[in-house]
Each structure stands twice: as structure tokens, then as C-alpha cells.
Amino acid sequence: MSSPHAGRHRQLGLTDEQTLQMYTNMLLARKFDERATLIQRSGKTAFHISSIGQEAAQVGAAFALEKQHDYFLPYYRDYALVLSVGMTVRELMLALFLKAEDVNGGRQMPGHFGYRKHHIVTASSPVGTQVLHAVGFSLMSLIKKQNCVAFVTFGEGASNQGDVHEGFNFAGVFKLPVIFMCENNRYAISVPEHRQVAGRVVDRAAGYGFPGVRVDGNDALEVYRAVKEARERALRGAGPTLIEAVMYRIAPHSTSDDDMLYRTKEEVEYHREQDGIASFRRYLFDCGILNEELDRHVTDHVNREVNEAAKYADQAPYPAPEQALLHVYAESAGDDGCRS
Amino acid sequence: MSSPHAGRHRQLGLTDEQTLQMYTNMLLARKFDERATLIQRSGKTAFHISSIGQEAAQVGAAFALEKQHDYFLPYYRDYALVLSVGMTVRELMLALFLKAEDVNGGRQMPGHFGYRKHHIVTASSPVGTQVLHAVGFSLMSLIKKQNCVAFVTFGEGASNQGDVHEGFNFAGVFKLPVIFMCENNRYAISVPEHRQVAGRVVDRAAGYGFPGVRVDGNDALEVYRAVKEARERALRGAGPTLIEAVMYRIAPHSTSDDDMLYRTKEEVEYHREQDGIASFRRYLFDCGILNEELDRHVTDHVNREVNEAAKYADQAPYPAPEQALLHVYAESAGDDGCRS
Amino acid sequence: MTYLEAIRTAMSEEMQRDDNVFVLGEDIGKGGVMNATKGMRDRFGEWRVLDTPLTESAIVGVAIGAAMGGMRPIAEIQFADFIYPATNQIISEAAKIRYRSNNDWYCPVVIRAPYGATGGGGLYHSQCPESVFFGTPGLKIVAPSSAYDAKGLLKASIRDNDPVLYFEHKKCYLYVSDEVPDEDYTVPIGKAAVKREGGDITVIAYGMAVHHALKAADELEKEDISVHVLDLRTLQPLDQPAILEAAAKTGKIMIFHEDNKTGGVGAEAAAILAEQLLYELDAPVIRFCPPDIPAVGMSPTLEKFFLPTADRVKEAMRRLAEL
């Protein structure tokens, strides 16, 4: 029995295979996340920051962009995004376990993505700074006629940082090919949206003369559509777009946070039921792309991948202590630094 | 012969006397400004930054606020504003000449206002920072139930600084009694508005959930009305207002600037004809508040004041060199610093 | 009482004493991510324990405005690593308000910044940003190492009529606990404290380094090496007489901090000695500090390599004593 919406993904230009892949990626991110939480609780790792509730939007966005061509400036919850543009769950696990083989060499907290090969731009902790870098990449794209966009995400809390505003204005003045996506998960640690954001994030775009689009972050296809349109605008020289994807942070802020100090179980439960993965799964069932058997198969596959990755990362060696001294500066004048 | 608008000021609650005073203050600021430019050219002083073209808006705003009660956070062109809330032209001249008796003791560039007695808050050069201070004053007013507002101005260039955005958001979240007024004089040094501001300044307010009002900065009564309404909103707990007063910077950016590098004489001349003082003068004539004789009298008086102030400041002594060492910190633990 | 409780108590007592005192910062309503303000919102209400938007420049800038308006704000920066967006407000504004206005305005703001490594903080939750603000005239900087000083210096900072940057070491929060009297007291800003008397070498330190130094000194005592330990407590203005006195005592000086070596507070201390105590130095001055790398790596091996420990500092102290 197919629902009235069953053809949505095809109308948007997505094949059945891509759509199934979207589902797989969401699931992979979710399973990674759940496992990472358990691993942290077991005491094996120091810290995990969860993305549960944000996977659908991230995957929707990623599929609207071009891998290894566009530039990605994710923030720390974007596991599903980076998995969709080239990172492996093993790499995420190596970061979680802070091992030498981690892209960042175990230097950074998990969730601080960066991978030149995949055009994932290195991230720091101070929130919002990456928005300006994204504008810089888009300026580069324009000047060097690279025909690519920069895609950057940030939380609704971070959206209030001065850098974000300066980035909006800079990109607006020069009509740069950049897509700003706010993952509005309603909390910045303990501070709820209404105590954090005056007005609405999406309405800020108008103040800079470019469109703001508010989408249901639990609806991967809706996000896909918005990002795809934004990308087309950007590439035809019409300038930036601000997308506000509204979702909910299901887990506490991080493994160090006790969210029951500032919200109720009921509120969380209510939102857990809106899960964007579950609804996407239903959609795939409706379309006949997924059935119980295939779903079991996908899930098994994902679980196996997560298992293997965790095992690998657990056993991988830590960086040698003296590694700490390397890479403050380029090793030689000619050293352009990148490994690729 | 009285024009159809001749009663505007009374409708707005301004007496004839106040309206004449507004005119006098504009004129005083203008004459100070012209004289300061000449003095600088003569080599007697180092630097002047002109306000010509912005007096009407400043006076309109000042008259809508309460002296020594509300807090004023002017920016460097606000001569007419500070003259209207308590400073004298002698004090402006002392600042221009950098003399010991200057409120700032000759330490700061002219145009960096500050006068605790008159609730004029000390200003620095980095643009936009004062917006956050204004928000702080309004927070104080709310917490301590002072029933006063903070009024802050800044240029359209400065409006892009991160601090301004953070201030808007902070004030919006807590509905603070603060009035933001952008004096949009179309240039930030050499950069014209369209290369500086993406979208329109006024439209940014909506992004923070409070009203934005765009007014003709050459129309003192229009600005008065907007600020008065904003003040009422603020005091009844309805939160901040952003006012964008559109005007034109008639003079070069400062005495160090050559504006013919980036705009034409014709453009300047066109705007000079829109002068807000001249139109206010015509309005007063229309209302029968001013006539040729009274105008001559007012002008003579203003000129005399400016003359005397210039002479006084010229002859006043410079600060003693060792004064430079004072007031880095409070002199004693109990020293609260202020002279009043 | 723990160092963390001392901070909380100081804030609470000052808020009780003076209605103008209030705290503002991110997540402080629920108690703060460090628990420094735990329970305070219930006691003082949400306007005096004010959860702000996630904007450090605004936290400091708004505090500056409120301070000029007659209040005594305590601005909490969630981690010292995130203080940089507020640099302009701190250096261009807070530090210069009294001076630029010729004493007409002043700015009694306290900025609390939890700093230093605790284990598992990585590059951006472990930094020691003292050196960025050190040497900014108009600003005072304190960095207590004991609960007693944490309370007394925080009270002094709140009552001070100039801006104070209050660096609280995150590792001290629960690790450090000592006697704190019930009565009201302050610890004067600008005064160092001798933490241990000794005759062979002098260690000048602040923050967690003081504890490592004391521990190492205890152990070295068994080897008949007698260590004099000076805790700077205030970084700006430095207590020059105390530095000179402590250094003159032994003539062999080690300066020890967790901030990077180059350009740190230790450079100034060493410079003061080179300028004013040259003829009494019996050995080259030593700065014992982490290497000049951007910050602490997150991986345990990297972190351990970076951080000074009592063991490592003991080695260095012994070598100095043997010179």
C-alpha cells in the first residue's frame, strides 16, 4: 500500500538507491551514536556528544551537495553529514577513542571534524567561527571560478555569535555561493530557544537581503529540497541562503550534561516520537523501497560496521607522546602541510 | 502664510519654545562644526570629524529623551546630540583643542564623548562596542527599576560589527528598554552603503523580534516622533526598537580624508540641498516661530558662543605631561572614580 | 571547603551583601557547566543569576554597561578558551574606561574564566590564556590556588572599582580544599603569598602549579633540598617586592606555570629578576612550563606529555638545587 506522498523523492530527483542510501546513512550515524554513548559510559572514552534527532536533516543536506567538490563546514553534531560525504564509521570511532590513526591524530575532542581529502574543513570548539571560513571558501570559489558552494552548519545558540552575523552580511554584500544551515535543536546546553534567540533564526536572512527558509528538520526530503534549491541559487550567482532546520536534541548536550536539570522526560519523549529516521523508514516502506527483510539486512550491516569500527579503534594505538610537538608550523618552507 | 504641516510639532507634543531650541541646537552644532574644520585647517588642532548633515536627526532624538535621566551612548558625530543633552560648545572646543579642562583631559580624540554628570557614557574608537554597553545600561534600568532608557547611536558601517548583532539579540531576548539608532549617512569612510550593508539596516530588527523604523534623518520631527514612540515602548516593557535614520555625510569622513577619491561633487551637492537644518528653518518660518530678525539674533548668538568657546579653548592650558600617569586604576580602594 | 565552593560562597555572600552584585553567563541558571553557581538561581532569582545567550562579547559588553551604570556584574565565561570573542570588550573597553574618561567613568566588572587542563579537555577546554591579557594596563588579573584565596580574592575583585579578570583553575575546583573562615574577609589584590619557607631554591608559581611545586618540595625535603615557594596569586599588578624577596632568599629561581613558556607571566617575572636582582642570582633563572605548542592534545598520551606534573617539576627542581 503506497501513500499519496510515495513519489516525493523521485520528484526531487533522487533515485530509489540514493534514498535507501540516505536511510542507511542515518541509521549508521544513529547506531554509531548509541554505541559511542555506551562506550563512553563504560569508561573507555572520555567524551561523546550526541547527534540523535538531527540525522535526517544532515543526510538530507548532504545528498543535495557534491562530494569532494563542494566544501563542508560541519559543526560537532554532524556525524550523519560527514558519513554521507566521505568519512567512515571507523574514522569516527578512531576520533572517539583519540587514537593516532584519527584524522586529527587524537588531538581534538571527538566531533571536531576535518578531512581535506573530503573537503571537510577543520573545526574548532568556539562556536560560530566556521561560518566566516565558509564565506571565505565561497569567496575563493567565486574568484577562482570553481563552481562549488560552501555549506556550513551551526546550532541556534551559535547563530547569535557576532561572527555569524558578520558572515551573513559579508556573503550578502558579495552574493557569495554559500549555504548557511542552522540546526535548531531548541537547546543550547540548558538554555531553551526562546531565552537564546530573539525573534526567529530564519527571519534574520531578510535583514541581509537573502532568502531564509524554515524546514522540518525531521523530514530529510524537505531539507534535501531546500539545500538543493539553495545550491542552485548559489551557483547561478544569486547569493547565499539561510536554512533553519527545526529539530530537537534528544540526548543531553553531551555525556557531561544532566538534561533533567532543565527539561522534563515527557518533553523529550514527545520529541523522540517525531524521530526523522522512523518516519523516513515508514516512507521507504510506503514506497516499496524497504521491507522488513531488507531493513533487517541493512540494520545488521550497519551494526556489523559499527562493531568492527569500535573494535578496531579500541585496539588501535594512541599517538606517541612526542607527537604533541609536531605540526605547530610547517616542517619546511616548501611543506604545504596536507598529506594528500 | 502657514503651511499645511505647520502644526506638526504641537501634535507631537513639542512647544514652540522647544522647537526653536531644537533649531538653535542644530545651528550651534553646525557652526561649531564649520569652525572646527577651519581651526583644524589652520593647523591649530590635529583632527576634526564632521557631523554636517546629521544634526537634525540628532536633535530630534535628543528632544524625545530625558536629560540626566536616560543614558546616552553617542558615537563620534553626535555633536548636536550631546549639545542637546547637556554639553556646552566650550566643552566641545576644549576637546577639539585637547586641553586639560576637556572632560577627557585631552586624552581622547575629539568626538569621543563622555560625561557622567549628563549620563553621556564614555566612548572609544572601535566602532559598535557601545551598543553592548547600552544594553548593559538598559539591563541595569530594568533590574534596578530606574524607569529610564538607554539610547545608542552608530553608523551603518558599524551596524555590521558582531557586537551590534549580539546586542540586538540580547536586548530582544530580555525585552530591554534600549533604543538603537543607526545614523545611516550612506558611507563608511569610502565604502558606500550598498557595498557595506547587505539588505537594509532597518530590516534587521525583525530578525530579533522587535520593530524597525526607517525615518528621514533630515526631518527632525520625524526622528523625534520615532524616538518618542520607541521610548514609550521601552518604558512599558515592550522592548527595544531599531531606528534607521537615513541621511547623508556632507563632509569628507574626517579632516584626514579626501572624499573626491570615491564620490563626486555633484552627489554631495545634491544632498547638501536636502539639508535638515534649512528645511527645519523653513518649517519654523511657516509656523511663525521664526522670522528674519529672530533668525539673525539666534545666529548671532550662536556665532558668539562659538567664538568665545574657540577663544577660550585656544588659550586654555594643555594637560601637564605627568597627568598621563593618572587614572589607570582607582587611586585608592574607596575611590569610585567619578568626580561628581 | 573546596575551591569551587569557595567561589560559590564568595559570590553568594557578596550578592547577599550588595544588591548591585549579579552574575551573568551561559547556563549559569542550572548551576553552570562547572557547578560554580549551583543553587544560586533558586536563592537570588533569575535576574541576578542571568542565563545569557551564547555570546561572549555580549556577556562582557553588557556587564561593562551595567557596571558603568552602577552595578557590580560578575561575568562568567564558560571556559577561558572561549574568552577571545570578548577580547575587544576587555582590552579596548573595560581596561581603558577609567583612563580614557579621565576618571569620570569607571568599570567595576569581574570576569570569571575557568582555565587550565583537567584531563580530557583537549585543545579548547584546557587553555591558559593569561598571557593574552597580561600586560594590559587598566586590567587586574588574579589566579588563586587555594580555597581561602579563591574566596578572598573573589570578594576583593567584586568590591574593586576596576575590571578584574579572575582566572579559576578547573583542576583546583575539587582537587583543592582548605580552611575557609566563616567571617567576611578579603585577600588583597596585588599581594603574593609565601606558601613554604625554604633556603635552597625558590619556586614562583600560580594556580595548579603551586600544588605541584608544594608536593615536589615535600618530597625534596627528604633529600635535604629546601624549597621556598611563592604563590603569585595576583598576576597583574605583579607583587614585585614579594618576587624580589623570595628570589633573593635563595638566589636560585624557578618560575613555573601551566601557560606556554614564551610570552607567559614567567617571562615578566624573569625579566624583573634580570633587571633588579642580577647580582644576587646564583644560577640562571629557570622557567618550567609546557612547550610552545598551541594547546593540550586530547589523547591521554599527548596530554600527559604536555602537562607539568609534580614528578617532572621535582626533577627540574633537583637539578636547579644541584647547580
Added chain:
Amino acid sequence: MTYLEAIRTAMSEEMQRDDNVFVLGEDIGKGGVMNATKGMRDRFGEWRVLDTPLTESAIVGVAIGAAMGGMRPIAEIQFADFIYPATNQIISEAAKIRYRSNNDWYCPVVIRAPYGATGGGGLYHSQCPESVFFGTPGLKIVAPSSAYDAKGLLKASIRDNDPVLYFEHKKCYLYVSDEVPDEDYTVPIGKAAVKREGGDITVIAYGMAVHHALKAADELEKEDISVHVLDLRTLQPLDQPAILEAAAKTGKIMIFHEDNKTGGVGAEAAAILAEQLLYELDAPVIRFCPPDIPAVGMSPTLEKFFLPTADRVKEAMRRLAEL
């Protein structure tokens, strides 16, 4: 060629040589408020001499993004006094990109900051903010004093694969003029230069202070005092061997800069001497710097009081020589 022309020439030649090089900043299209980019927009077009909005954090942050994307941006801060809004982008981002990414990303950005007093600049158009950024590992800092070095160091900075903060002294712009060859050359980052050989005292300086020192040295020669002058040129990394060698030459060392004394680069230089050259010092190290007040007062009397001059430094040099 003047120092200012040297800067302009270096930028123009590098832009000619490499399409990835471009300049961005406030008012640079019309030539910049200092004329550093005069005529360059006509030559290279408005995308390569890019007038930005009035937002320093964006100027630096966008430059960082473009640099990671393969370009070589030169970000102009209109006055060094206005660099502070960009502190977070400089310290948390530019300086840590290579390190935090384990050498996967790097950030070849140059930030030009006109600094120092010229007369009539007042508190916010005269500052020397070196000490704020000094001691930030991952960042390089240069501060040339001659036209030759200005050009050579700017070229080296543009070609460098790490972020460089380029402090250009505003007083040097037109005051300083010297031989600059037509051929392409660079001055290596990290190397100091002996500007004058001498045997009685050593002056270590950078920026305008070098010229005051040289002038004073010339005059002292008539009094038979022979002065050795070292120009640091690069502030980070400091050229330690050159500092030690120059200091050892005379054993009497004065460190001289326009930045405030406390926490300045001079503190580090003095600390290096106290650590590594103690036994060869014949007199206490002297730091000759302006007093620790927030900044230069605008009034001529205040400014004159604050600023070091050749006369005043000569006095101090003579006193050191006579010790």
C-alpha cells in the same frame, strides 16, 4: 624607496607572481587610509583589492577560509588598535589550524596591522598590540624597521605556509626610506639583523625603536660610547641565537620597544638572557619602554611624555654604558 612603498611593492609583485594572492580590508579600494594599496585596485581589479564591510572578525575569518581553500590572502586591519574583534579568529583559528588538524589543513594568511604612534593618534590610533598575540604558538609575528626588510619580510610572509601577523609601524611609512633592490628577494622570518656593531652596550629593539636607538648610538659615538644594535625584525619565533650573540658581545643590554613594558616582547628577551646568559651579563638588563598606562594620550603634552625619543633613550643608554 619609502617603507610604505616597499609594502605596496611587495604586495603588487606577489599579486603579479601568484594569482592566489589578494588583499582585503576596509577602504583599501581607494588606496587605504594609509595609502598602502594606492593604485592597486586599478591594476588588479576590485576582487583582488577587495573593499570589505567594516567587520574585522570577518576580514580575518573570511581570509582564513580563503587561505584554507588555496588562496593567499593579505588581510589589512585599518589600525592595529582595531584588531581585537578578530582575536578569536587569529588565536583560536588561524594559529591552531595546522596543529589541530594534525597537518591536514593549513592557513597561509597574512594579517597586516599598522601600529604605533605617529603623533595625534590618541588612545585608539597609536597602540602596539604585539604583546597580546606574542606567545601564541602557531602564529608568526614580524615587525620590520626598514624598507628593505618591509618588502622582504612581506614577501616571505605571503609565501609562508603559516599565518603571519605583519606589524608595520605607521611612523616608519614615510619617515623611513632606504635602498630596495629591483630583483626579487625575501627576508627570512625568524632572523634578527645587526644594525650596528659596537662594543660597550647592546640595544635590542624593533620597529621605530630601532631608528631611535641608531640615532642615539650615532650621537653617543661622539662620546666614545660604542653601541651594538640588534633589530629583532621577527618577534615570533624570536631569533634566540642572535639575541644571545648580540648580548654576549657587550654584557650590558638594553631592550627597547614602544609597547608597554609589562608583558611585552622585551620581557621574553630579558627572560632568555636570565636563563641562558646570566654569567655573561655585566649589568642588570634594562627595559626601556613606555610606562604601563593604557595607551598614548592625544594631547601633545601627554603624547610626548609617553613616547620614547632618541634623546631619552640616549640618556638611558649612557647610564647603562657608565655602569
